Amino acid sequence: MAYFFAGTFMETPSNRDFNSISPSAKGLLYLKGHTTLPYAREAVALLAEPEPFPADPEKVARYWARIVHFEQRYRSIDQLLQPIAIKNIIEISAGFSFRGLTMAADPSVYYIDTDLTEIIATKKAFIAQLHPDPLAGHLDIEALNALDEAAFRSLTARFPPGPVAIVNEGLLMYLDTAEKQQLCGIIRRILQQSGGYWITADIYIREDPEVAGKMYRNDALMQFLEAHRIEEKKFSSFEAAESFFEDMGFVIDEVAQPNHSLISSLPKFMETLTAAQKEKMKQVRRTRATWRLRLAD
Structure with missing residues (x-):
């Protein structure tokens, strides 16, 4: 089987070993495999290994909460992308999301x-097996450090004339303030040239210290986030995040609103909760948002 990516030809071995995927990326893929997100279950099946599903009831509830979180994050981008009807789209830090494969139909x-x-090397092999037939649209799968402006611009230069949508799900919380500013400058200059929007599902607000402390205990994923100092790299508040982007030359064009009917994993998550936990959920503070940003006038 063979596949074309951005003008290059690659052979795809039938016995491709996907065990080289990093534990964090693999863990996120397992979570998405419990949803109806495009190609997620099929990609998990390619791993051909059992999922480390937790046995403890409390951990099961936390596991399903994460599934809901990541499904909602993915779908919130689609909610803001669909109405603007832009056809030139670049996704940065896409991970094992298959939005591009879906939209290239x-x-x-x-x-x-x-x-x-x-x-990217592993994702190309995934896609070659998930969709070996030619696509109706155009899909390039490319390695990119989003802070490399020359490389970023070389990719967006491939687009035909028209506005551009830049989208991302999970990147800003890995960047410190200076790196966030650098990324904003790159995106601002690209949109000044092409027109369009930046849709980011990465507006994360710091947790209360007491809550964060409980989250990081005895939890491999949270310990990974702690090791990367994710909590301190989040925004202090939504107001602070809005002010930051305004300083960088952006304004909020639209905020994604929760639509529970779109979240396929939500019913299963609710089944794991007691009546008291369901009541407590009503008091949970919102700590993430998806914004569609445009350049300030």
């Missing part, structure tokens, strides 16, 4: 799917 779409080199 439209012949008018030119989608560039990017992440770091080690992720």
Whole structure:
């Protein structure tokens, strides 16, 4: 079997070993495999290994909460992308999301799917097995460090004339303030040239210290986030996040509103909760948002 990516030809071995996927990326893929997100279950099946599903009831509830979180995050981007009807789309830090593969079924779409080199190499092999047939639209799968402006611009230069949508799910919380400013400058200059929007599902607000302390105990994923100092890299508040983007030359064009009917994993999560836990959920503070940003006038 063979596949074409951005003008290059690659052979895809039938016995491709996907065990090289990093534990964090693999863990997120397992979570998405419990949803109806495009190609997620099929990609998990390619791993051909059992999922480390927790046995403890409390951990099961936490596991399903994460599934809901990541499904909602993914779908919130679609909610803000669909109404603007832009056909030139670049996704940065896409991970094992298959939004590009899904959208490239439209012949008018030119989608560039990017992440770091080690992720992209595996993702190409995934997609070659998930969709070996030619696509109606155009899909490029490319390695990109989003802070490399020259490389970023070389990719967006491939688009035909028209506005560009830049989308991302999980990137800003890994960047410190200076790196966030650098990324904003790159995106601002690209949109000044092409027009369009930046849709980011990465507006994360710091947890209360007491809550964060409980989250990081005895939890491999949270310990991974703690090791990368994720909590301190989040915004202090939504107001602070809005002010930051305004300083960088952006304004909020639209905020994604929760639509529980879109979340396929929500009923299963609710089944794991007691009546008291369901009542407590009503008091949970919102700590993430998805914004569609445009350039300030």
